[in-house]
Amino acid sequence: MQISDTQLELVNTQIARLRASDNFYGRRLKEVGITGVADADDFGRLPFSSKQDLREAYPLGLAAVPEEKIVRIHSSSGTTGPPVIVPYIARDVEDWATQFARCYQMAGVTNRDRVQITPGYGLWTAGIGFQAGAEKLGAMAIPMGPGNTEKQLQFMMDMQSTVICATSSYALLLAEEVQKRGLRDRICLRRGVIGSERWGEKIRRRINGGLGIESFDIYGLTEVYGPGIGISCRENDGIHYWDDYVYIEVVDPATGEPVPDGEWGEIVITTLVKEGAPLIRFRTHDLSRIIPGECPCGSRFPRIDTIRGRSDDMFKIHGVNVFPRQVEEVIASFPQLSSEYQIRLSHLEGRDTMRLYVETDGTQNFLALADEVAHECRNRIGFTPLVKIVELGVLPRSEKKTRRVFDERYD
DSSP states (O other): OOOOHHHHHHHHHHHHHHHHSOOHHHHHHHHHTOOOOOSHHHHHTSOOBOHHHHHHTTTTTTOOSOGGGEEEEEEOOOTTSSOOEEEEEHHHHHHHHHHHHHHHHHTTOOTTOEEEEOSOOTTSSHHHHHHHHHHHHTOEEEEOOSOOHHHHHHHHHHTTOOEEEEEHHHHHHHHHHHHHHTOGGGOOOOEEEEESSOOOHHHHHHHHHHHTOEEEEEEEETTTTEEEEEEEOTTOSSEEEOTTTEEEEEEOTTTOOBOOTTSOEEEEEEESSOOSSOOSSEEEEEEEOEEOSOOTTOOOSOEEOOOOEETTOOEEETTEEEOHHHHHHHHHTOTTEEEEEEEEEEEETTEEEEEEEEEEOTTSOHHHHHHHHHHHHHHHTSSOOEEEEEETTOSOOOSSOOOOEEEOTTO
16 A cells, blocks of 8 residues: 555654654664655665564664653563563553554444453553553443453453453453353353454354454554554454554565555554654564455555464475464364364474364364364365364463464474
């Protein structure tokens, strides 16, 4: 999607702000001699920024404002390197709440709803974003935080929560517990705002059915604002994003060249008004596409498709490049399987091996079903894994994000 004149003006304001600061990107702009952009071609010549750039700016090298204007920081986990510290000024915090309130409105949430928030608080951007958006909308926030399923269910019933905010993994765990305990008639949930990890249609149906809700897929990144820069609508055909706050382009992950609207590639985000830590052409590694045309819901905001995966979560086995999403599509083609799976990669007797664990109920022939799944993997992906069928509920559930791929080849 080509950048508009209004967006270009906002980008030029960001460039001036960055050049005036000691921010890492401001220094980069000075090195390449860029003082502004006049059109889309100029914009395309702006350097990309990456997660590694942000790590190297630790602790406060992302700041583009004097320290006295910074009112808050958030941070990534730092599990694969130094954490990324993202500074916010007061306006950034307000803008984030405004975007999140839009997300709730897109999902049909009103100031009469009671919003139970299960994502984590603290340095992570999730819980506090969900709460700020609810308060901005005027809804009642119930800031439970993660875990303690017993208390979650008790408050869900006692407070008559109407909206649940969760990762898809935890929403599924709650749905299974509600069904197991026969609580469906005692809860009042109507909608779910679900995010933080990729999830497919099969898990959506299980969550919706188990909790009696309509669910919406929220999108965001810690490095940008956090969750809330976009959400799916009731048409469930992509994610609307707020193009007055972020400009999204999609590029070829290998070359960095823009791809036409409708083609899949890597999402690249530019923040248009964020002051504390503006980002220009930030490579997210999230794989999606711009959906051309207007949405039947009538919203003017553009759409990206549901996130298919990440360009950096691919693994190679037997010479074949494999994305977890491909495995999920195989599993989705078998109605007798649950949405849960686990992949374990190991190196045995001189060769790489992939074991795929999937769940079904006790009415199936496990050996025959395993053969069918292995055959379908061969047809769709190009290699045959060792498939192990297990009873429903055997694979671990998580109160946060569920880890599904374990590469033990180099342990």
